[in-house]
Amino acid sequence: MPAMDVATPPASKDAAAQAATLLRELGIPHQINFPLASATWYKVGGAAAALATPTSIEQLAALLQHTSRQAIPTFILGSGANLLVRDEGVPGIVIQLSDPCFKTLTQKGDSLVVGAGYDLAKLVLDAAKLGLAGLECLAGIPASVGGAVRMNAGGAFGDISQSVHRVRVMSIKGFVHNLTAVEAGFSYRRTRIVEPVVLEVELRLTPGDPEALRERVKEIMAYKKRTQPMAENSAGCAFKNPVIPQDSSAPANASAGRLIDLAGLKGFRIGGAEVSPVHANFVTTQQGATASDVLAVMQHAEQIVLEKFGVRLEREVVVWPA
Numbered sequence: 001m002p003a004m005d006v007a008t009p010p011a012s013k014d015a016a017a018q019a020a021t022l023l024r025e026l027g028i029p030h031q032i033n034f035p036l037a038s039a040t041w042y043k044v045g046g047a048a049a050a051l052a053t054p055t056s057i058e059q060l061a062a063l064l065q066h067t068s069r070q071a072i073p074t075f076i077l078g079s080g081a082n083l084l085v086r087d088e089g090v091p092g093i094v095i096q097l098s099d100p101c102f103k104t105l106t107q108k109g110d111s112l113v114v115g116a117g118y119d120l121a122k123l124v125l126d127a128a129k130l131g132l133a134g135l136e137c138l139a140g141i142p143a144s145v146g147g148a149v150r151m152n153a154g155g156a157f158g159d160i161s162q163s164v165h166r167v168r169v170m171s172i173k174g175f176v177h178n179l180t181a182v183e184a185g186f187s188y189r190r191t192r193i194v195e196p197v198v199l200e201v202e203l204r205l206t207p208g209d210p211e212a213l214r215e216r217v218k219e220i221m222a223y224k225k226r227t228q229p230m231a232e233n234s235a236g237c238a239f240k241n242p243v244i245p246q247d248s249s250a251p252a253n254a255s256a257g258r259l260i261d262l263a264g265l266k267g268f269r270i271g272g273a274e275v276s277p278v279h280a281n282f283v284t285t286q287q288g289a290t291a292s293d294v295l296a297v298m299q300h301a302e303q304i305v306l307e308k309f310g311v312r313l314e315r316e317v318v319v320w321p322a
């Protein structure tokens with residue numbers, strides 16, 4: 001993906017100085033005034049006061065204890081694949097679980113215990129190679145495992161909740177505990193996990209033929225390449241698929257993409273952001289785009305779909321700050 005030449009507004013000096021002092025004191029690797037555009041798939045948006053990459057669970061716990069005590073806003077960054085950072089940036093510490101200690105993978109019979117920082121696309125292929133079925137439906141979804149669990153990532157072929165047995169989380173005060181799948185409260189692209197950090201997940205899979213699993217992964221990837229603008233900068237689907245009200249003039253079960261398409265918005269553009277002509281639920285960004293352009297395109301799509309069909313679209317993309 002091409003790097004974009006967009007000026008990044010710096011985070012506020014106070015926030016950056018406070019974050020720098022804390023992170024230095026705790027000995028946590030970090031970068032001050034980190035341009036988040038480079039860390040998201042949209043490639044737009046401002047800077048974080050700091051990006052912190054703790055190197056142990058203890059460091060992460062200490063960081064959360066201090067940020068909660070000092071009321072410093074904290075944000076957990078996965079792979080930035082479903083994230084829109086506003087142009088003014090993030091007034092706090094963004095934490096990324098990119099250290100190898102958060103990227104572990106352990107097989108226990110038909111289960112895999114996976115760290116939150118593990119790459120989902122790699123996990124899908126690893127599971128197929130190990131002859132473990134259940135994750136093929138996640139092929140082609142860019143995510144960290146932690147992000148995928150928190151958002152219950154999935155698509156037309158299934159979602160991650162179908163395989164989750166247990167989720168290990170860290171509370172705002174740095175305490176670690178396990179949630180059962182029921183406690184995690186999975187529903188469509190949503191969980192009820194209130195703790196800020198997903199640390200690890202245990203996935204219960206079923207034995208399968210590695211060759212057949214790899215074929216299924218390939219099929220799903222091919223479907224996505226055919227129907228989605230995979231080569232462009234985007235955050236995947238911008239909106240969740242809605243429940244269509246009975247009195248709506250929209251076709252029954254119409255997806256968000258279909259509704260935006262029927263509203264004639266394919267190719268609709270503001271600044272450097274566009275409703276993809278390939279799949280209308282994707283907003284893509286070009287050189288020079290800003291986060292405001294993306295938000296304006298999404299707001300326009302929401303308004304037109306509401307006017308035409310009486311359907312309120314809900315964003316799937318996470319916006320920072322909310």
Ligand code: EPU
Pocket residue numbers: 154155156157224227235236237238239240241255256257258261278279280281316
């Ligand atoms: N359609 C249109 N016009 C469009 C796009 C789609 O008419 O511009 C029609 C299609 O022809 C099809 C129907 O809408 O009849 C559904 O489209 P598709 O099969 O592409 O599925 P989707 O519901 O739009 C979901 C997930 C995707 C996932 C795909 C495939 C949601 C919101 N989206 O898309 O997930 O990749 O299934 O598994 O659940 C994402 O989460 O970021 C994402 C892209």
